[in-house]
Amino acid sequence: MSTKPIAIRPARPLTVGRLRAQVPRIATLVLLGLVALVFAIPFYWLLISSVKTVGELRAIPPTWWPHTFTLANFPRAWSGQFGRFMLNSFVYAGLSTVIITFTSSLIGYVLIKDRSRLGEWFFWFVLSAAMVPFVTYLLPLFLVLLKIQDVLGVPVINTYAGMVLPWVVNPFGIFLMRQAMFGVPDELLDAARIDGASDFTTFARIVFPLVQQSAAALMILSFIFRYDDLLWPLVVAQDQSMYPVTVGLAEFVGDYFTELDLFNAAALMAMLPIAVIYFFLQRYIVEGIATQGLRG
């Protein structure tokens, strides 16, 4: 198994006659387009609902194209706690992402470029942990953080630090970056060492730039997954002021439900950062998922 794609052409189902073959192909394309449209309905619905006025939202039957158009729902949904929720989400997801990328690259580097039996054991220790469902150790994890809080005398529960701590060392990240390290030639490292660079300098200056591609995929994926996280913040973020947007939306679903106009706008705003990231960087996401197929 190498990280390079195997030199095999994509499978091309051979067709009998070129002309006759076009018909089913176009039919498939049309069908695929229809399926894609059906899949897009929820997004369309959310989009038009977010710019409708309350009156039109309650209209029976619902309108397929907004007769009224208002952007007033957005600032109204934003006011109150929502801005704070978004900030918390960005800190939680952003901080976790930066840390995961750093630790995973460093560990991947040590595992491959300074191989040892300890490293091999460590790797199996890491991979087997990826099998354990988070919900099964959720409570003891919380208790461990409580303990740390008591012993060190610093607040951990209900802080950003507490939210980020479980993700500092991440099996998926280590797996991904370890794979990437196989592509880094040893000669470069030897050259750097002969020039007197320390091991960390070699890692930061020479190795990291070479695995940027994988690091970018890891960053984007972990940002998306952390931003999406509900279960852990639900337990560790106890004050409203610490809620990320996922917890905020889930806990205030009752309030928002009474005000449909606000709720649509809020849901759309919560999706927006991910939609923007996806639009510009989806190449990395799709590659990262397709090559690893592991959720972290």
Next chain:
Amino acid sequence: MATAAPRAATSGLPLFPKRPLGRIVLPVAGVFFFVMIWLPVLETFYLSLFHKEPGEFYFIGLTNYARMFGDELWRKSLSVTITFALMDVPAAVASGLVVALMLNTIKRTGVRAIFTASFFFAYVVPLVAVALVWRFMYLPGPTGLFNTLLGLVGVNPIPWLNSEEWALRSVVILRVWKQTGYLALLFLAGLQSIPAVLYEAAAVDGAAPWHRFRHVTIPLLMPTMAFVVIIATLGAFLTFTEIYVMTQAEGVGSTRGGPNYSTHVMAYYIYTQAISFQHEGFGSAAAVIFFLITVCIAYVQFRFLRARHEY
């Protein structure tokens, strides 16, 4: 470019990393990892043997387990989880496979990438937001989108999340929608790795498209299928967010998973017992059993599907 083989023999390796960086990084990471994952896992097993409620803590052996197996709600949540997985996995895998097969017929990589990306988008957007929007679309009254759509084709309104019969199915439909792009992507990677030579050889031998599909695509897709089914099954068993966000509040303390516990899945049961009600020992026992169940599923499926595709 000389690169070390990923599966080099470990026997010739030194016990510790040679350079100081590795000697610092590995132990520190190992300790962190132990404290954040393995220690809590061990503690789950440990706590499951204790009566642990706020202010009370004493050893009770396997009593938690006995109580749990006798708990009607636990048995209900086990059956709900299994029912859920039995609906969710085949539907999502089939949907992903069909979309992947269609995507695979597109020869222009650019067009294929656009379609793949548009299906995959649903998987990427935050689940909480999506589940909320769907909850809104499932509204049983005439303002709900789905019932309006059904009305257009002359189907009677469905009570969706408000009925015991439909609530779980409603969650399944959302999950199929959300996962299709992801599973299709995994299938597509598998389909693309089937050598074109095999199709050509089959065509030369006069195999019809269906036969090529049956005797080339399916057998060679089995390893991918195994992987996808495992991922989908574990995903179904771990379902929590959708239940938390979409389903009706139920009874005292307003736990969700309604109506009448028809969507009270195992992950949610553990959460309510261990976190909401602070039955910490009892909740841990439920977590241990859940952990064992998920490990067994992964193991059995892996063995079964492995055996099937050795041809």
